[in-house]
Amino acid sequence: MGKTIVLLLGDVLIFLLFSYIGKISHSIPVTVLGLLETAAPFLLAWLLLAWPMKGYQPEAYQSVAAAAKKTLLVWLIAGFAGLALRAAYVGHIPDWTFVAITMLTVAILLLLWRLAFAWAVNRAR
Numbered sequence: 001m002g003k004t005i006v007l008l009l010g011d012v013l014i015f016l017l018f019s020y021i022g023k024i025s026h027s028i029p030v031t032v033l034g035l036l037e038t039a040a041p042f043l044l045a046w047l048l049l050a051w052p053m054k055g056y057q058p059e060a061y062q063s064v065a066a067a068a069k070k071t072l073l074v075w076l077i078a079g080f081a082g083l084a085l086r087a088a089y090v091g092h093i094p095d096w097t098f099v100a101i102t103m104l105t106v107a108i109l110l111l112l113w114r115l116a117f118a119w120a121v122n123r124a125r
Contacts, residue, residue, distance in 0.1 A: 004056050007117055011050075014109045015043040021105070041085035042078070042106065049078040067118035071110050079103045 019038035023030045053074050054060060060070040083102065087093050094102075 042082035045082035
């Protein structure tokens with residue numbers, strides 16, 4: 001159970017980091033509420049889909065390759081679900097550049113985190 005909590009907390013931090021990067025890159029003031037508001041649709045979609053897609057099961061980090069595959073699969077679906085949630089919240093469909101940057105940036109951040117986690121867990125065995 002401890003590894004699952006660490007993985008979950010790391011995922012939450014990744015979505016907050018994504019939110020932070022977006023705020024500073026657009027010169028938007030950074031507040032805790034603002035970070036949570038921006039991250040919420042993506043984090044919610046990730047958590048709602050990662051659990052049933054077994055993104056928190058030990059098999060999801062049994063190797064670096066397994067972590068990469070599971071992370072990309074879950075993010076491909078959760079990313080678009082998060083974009084849909086965000087569109088419903090803000091009242092408009094995002095521009096394609098926002099979609100592309102969001103999907104790519106979060107994929108890279110999640111991969112870096114989850115691959116490092118899988119490597120560390122498997123190295124410790």
